[in-house]
Amino acid sequence: MHTAYITHPECLRHNMGDWHPESPQRLRAIDDRLHAPTCSIIWPTTRPSVHRSQLLRVHDGAYIDFVEAASPSEGLHALDPDTSMNPHSLDAAIMLPAAPYWRWTG
Numbered sequence: 691m692h693t694a695y696i697t698h699p700e701c702l703r704h705n706m707g708d709w710h711p712e713s714p715q716r717l718r719a720i721d722d723r724l725h726a727p728t729c730s731i732i733w734p735t736t737r738p739s740v741h742r743s744q745l746l747r748v749h750d751g752a753y754i755d756f757v758e759a760a761s762p763s764e765g766l767h768a769l770d771p772d773t774s775m776n777p778h779s780l781d782a783a784i785m786l787p788a789a790p791y792w793r794w795t796g
Contacts, residue, residue: 695724700782703781740785760775761775765777
């Protein structure tokens with residue numbers, strides 16, 4: 691049995707700072723571990739970005755508009771006390787949701 695490890699290089703650019711647990715360093719550490727010789731069940735893959743019509747299956751259009759409008763051109767922007775965005779966060783966010791859709795549609 692294989693386990694799909696779905697990622698995209700753009701995710702490494704969603705950097706919230708050294709203080710935040712979700713960091714490029716953590717993603718690299720996970721990637722290194724999953725590609726270690728002792729871990730042979732991993733199937734690394736990437737997928738294309740998600741389309742708005744796919745996002746609308748799980749999110750209200752107004753929320754999608756809010757997140758898109760909040761995407762900063764520089765620095766960090768807080769969406770709420772626990773969620774921030776940098777200029778690359780939106781690109782990272784639209785890469786990974788397509789992965790489950792790809793699986794469902796073959």
